[in-house]
Amino acid sequence: MSKKFYLYSALIAFIIVAPFAFPDFKTQLATVWLMIIVALTWDMTGGQMGYNSLGNITFYGTGMYVAAVVAIALVYDVGEYNNAFGGGIYVFTNQQYFLGLILGTVAAGLFCSLIAVVIGFITFGLRGPYFAIGTLGVAIAAGELVSNWDWVGGGQGIALPVFPGDYDVGKVMFYFLFAGTGVILFVFAKWLYSTRFGAAINAIRDDEEKAEAMGIHTLQYKLAAWAIAAFFVGVAGAISAFQLIHFEPLETAYQTINLGIFMVVCVLLGGAGTLWGPVVGAILFHVFKEVTWNYLLGWQWVALGALIVVTVVYFQGGVVGWVMDKYPQWFGLSRVAEDVSEDEQS
Amino acid sequence: MTSILDVKNVSKSYGGVAANTDISLSVKKGAITGLIGPNGSGKTTLFNSIVGYHPIDSGSICFEGLEISKMPVQKIARLGLLRTFQQTRIYGQMNGIDNMLISLPHRKMRFVDAFGRNGSEEHERAESLLEFVGLYEKRFLRAGSLSFGQQKLLEFAMALMNEPTGLLLDEPTAGINPTLINGLIDRLRRANEEFGITLFVIEHNMRVIMNMAEHIYCLAHGQLLAEGTPSEIQNDQRVIDAYLGAH
Ligand SMILES: Nc1ncnc2c1ncn2[C@@H]1O[C@H](COP(=O)(O)OP(=O)(O)OP(=O)(O)O)[C@@H](O)[C@H]1O
Ligand SMILES: [Mg+2]
Numbered sequence: 080m081s082k083k084f085y086l087y088s089a090l091i092a093f094i095i096v097a098p099f100a101f102p103d104f105k106t107q108l109a110t111v112w113l114m115i116i117v118a119l120t121w122d123m124t125g126g127q128m129g130y131n132s133l134g135n136i137t138f139y140g141t142g143m144y145v146a147a148v149v150a151i152a153l154v155y156d157v158g159e160y161n162n163a164f165g166g167g168i169y170v171f172t173n174q175q176y177f178l179g180l181i182l183g184t185v186a187a188g189l190f191c192s193l194i195a196v197v198i199g200f201i202t203f204g205l206r207g208p209y210f211a212i213g214t215l216g217v218a219i220a221a222g223e224l225v226s227n228w229d230w231v232g233g234g235q236g237i238a239l240p241v242f243p244g245d246y247d248v249g250k251v252m253f254y255f256l257f258a259g260t261g262v263i264l265f266v267f268a269k270w271l272y273s274t275r276f277g278a279a280i281n282a283i284r285d286d287e288e289k290a291e292a293m294g295i296h297t298l299q300y301k302l303a304a305w306a307i308a309a310f311f312v313g314v315a316g317a318i319s320a321f322q323l324i325h326f327e328p329l330e331t332a333y334q335t336i337n338l339g340i341f342m343v344v345c346v347l348l349g350g351a352g353t354l355w356g357p358v359v360g361a362i363l364f365h366v367f368k369e370v371t372w373n374y375l376l377g378w379q380w381v382a383l384g385a386l387i388v389v390t391v392v393y394f395q396g397g398v399v400g401w402v403m404d405k406y407p408q409w410f411g412l413s414r415v416a417e418d419v420s421e422d423e424q425s
Numbered sequence: 426m427t428s429i430l431d432v433k434n435v436s437k438s439y440g441g442v443a444a445n446t447d448i449s450l451s452v453k454k455g456a457i458t459g460l461i462g463p464n465g466s467g468k469t470t471l472f473n474s475i476v477g478y479h480p481i482d483s484g485s486i487c488f489e490g491l492e493i494s495k496m497p498v499q500k501i502a503r504l505g506l507l508r509t510f511q512q513t514r515i516y517g518q519m520n521g522i523d524n525m526l527i528s529l530p531h532r533k534m535r536f537v538d539a540f541g542r543n544g545s546e547e548h549e550r551a552e553s554l555l556e557f558v559g560l561y562e563k564r565f566l567r568a569g570s571l572s573f574g575q576q577k578l579l580e581f582a583m584a585l586m587n588e589p590t591g592l593l594l595d596e597p598t599a600g601i602n603p604t605l606i607n608g609l610i611d612r613l614r615r616a617n618e619e620f621g622i623t624l625f626v627i628e629h630n631m632r633v634i635m636n637m638a639e640h641i642y643c644l645a646h647g648q649l650l651a652e653g654t655p656s657e658i659q660n661d662q663r664v665i666d667a668y669l670g671a672h
Contacts, residue, residue, distance in 0.1 A: 216623065255530075257475065271540075273542060274539065274540050274541060274542055275526075275527075275534075275538065275539045275540070275541060275542065275543065276540055278519070278523060278526060278527045278538040279539060280525060281516065281518065281519055281527075282516050282519070282527045284514075284516050285516035285517050285519060286514050286515070286516055286517070287517070288517075288525075289500045289510070289514040289516065291497075291499050291502070292476065292478075292498055292502055292507070292508060292510070292514070293502055293507070293527075293528055293531070293583070293587060294499050294500075294502030294503040294507075294530070294531045294532060294587070295499065295531050295537070296499065297499065299536060300539070318516075319638075349639070353517075
């Protein structure tokens with residue numbers, strides 16, 4: 080039983096105790112997990128594979144809509160339900176609510192994987208800034224399309240049934256849904272990066288032409304990586320949909336300039352291409368955002384902009400990259416010993 | 426002679442520049458063949474055409490009897506025809522071992538194999554090939570921090586890791602310390618003899634290519650100027666003129 084084992088046990092214990100230890104911050108804590116999920120998944124293609132998507136928010140929004148439509152369709156006619164917009168008497172039994180939540184979430188993940196493959200098939204022909212802008216275009220277009228589609232509530236969005244129980248219990252449940260998804264994603268990513276798959280997407284990041292010349296199935300890897308990322312973002316979107324109860328297409332679901340950009344900032348802040356970077360970045364970012372949004376009202380966007388500039392100019396490796404550079408021995412990086420012997424030789 | 430690679434009447438131009446004009450040549454299976462020519466004579470262009478890096482204007486290219494002139498790069502690589510780059514390309518942020526491991530032949534891999542890890546067998550092979558090119562001590566260094574010459578050697582080791590049938594080397598000795606060149610010639614020979622890899626080598630260093638190659642082709646201004654054994658090439662007046670005239 081190593082030090083690592085105790086560290087991870089303590090972390091798990093903290094994750095479980097947190098919503099009870101800080102009862103006033105249940106929703107805040109849930110949001111931190113949402114940020115961790117979108118940051119870790121963004122890094123899967125951004126940091127690990129070198130494809131900086133500005134369109135991952137598409138999967139968040141689509142996840143919301145798929146989950147909502149599935150949950151409603153299990154009981155009512157979707158078009159009628161959405162056009163009544165909370166006006167009619169639409170009751171969901173407990174069983175219908177939870178079945179909708181579970182099936183809706185799974186369907187959201189799977190559907191988002193599918194559209195990631197379809198969008199990826201077109202956009203993965205683009206490189207560098209063209210990929211970033213291409214995927215941003217997809218997100219904007221998706222938001223516009225959905226907001227003009229009456230069957231799913233048009234610009235008004237969708238109102239979902241409320242959690243059928245105590246208000247506080249609901250908050251705890253949503254915390255654990257996000258936390259559970261985040262922990263599963265973290266463990267999955269940790270494993271994935273240790274396989275040949277991880278090496279292949281790193282190779283694509285370092286030199287895609289070389290990877291092609293060596294016979295690596297680059298497109299397959301790119302599509303698979305994005306589909307995995309999209310699955311988790313879709314699931315997160317689905318949970319958000321039930322948590323928020325009501326969501327709009329442009330402000331909430333396909334919120335390109337908010338969450339769509341925040342996820343990138345989280346990764347840059349924490350350290351792109353590392354496992355812990357997105358996690359650390361998401362936590363720091365959320366704290367920073369809450370503090371500035373509460374105490375620097377009116378200047379919050381300026382503060383955020385300044386944070387981005389400072390990170391990009393002075394800490395390109397992010398917090399984790401910076402610490403790794405300063406204290407490589409903490410990470411058991413064999414690089415240290417090698418660097419020394421290299422110095423001695425020269 | 427049985428050839429492994431047959432290039433027939435291949436032409437390729439970039440806009441107005443005719444980089445390759447009507448080139449025909451063949452590379453003998455199991456041998457080392459050389460490709461020489463002054464700067465800008467179209468050698469790298471020909472390599473790029475062979476491995477599917479760009480579409481050719483006309484002509485045919487066969488690898489082991491299979492027409493490959495319309496295939497994409499990855500597919501040709503998985504057939505066992507590999508190239509190294511004149512500018513040297515390695516995966517800069519990974520260490521030497523990881524560069525080697527990711528170079529395992531993907532033609533034998535199914536997609537599910539991607540979700541496995543490399544075992545001790547693969548690690549040993551990676552280490553022994555790094556040893557073979559003299560980079561064992563540097564195996565945990567970030568490959569991007571290696572010197573240009575070391576990167577060249579790493580790229581060669583990566584190509585061997587891929588177990589190709591045919592390997593196109595674009596100036597393997599460029600940037601290599603002159604005192605190490607003899608060692609490199611020896612390694613290229615051993616790759617050819619012991620691993621049975623057919624080599625097609627672009628080289629500016631005449632001593633190297635005359636020493637190593639069994640048959641040499643010479644390009645000038647995008648056209649095939651001469652071919653023959655090293656001694657025939659050395660004594661060919663057109664080749665001498667091309668080299669002298671080029672400067
Ligand atoms: N991508 C390209 N676009 C336009 N012209 C090109 C391109 N690549 C090569 N050329 C031109 O084609 C001709 C042949 O170039 P190539 O690189 O094949 O020469 P080379 O024989 O490999 O020369 P060197 O010995 O200097 O490497 C040159 O005139 C070059 O300018
Ligand atoms: Mg060249």
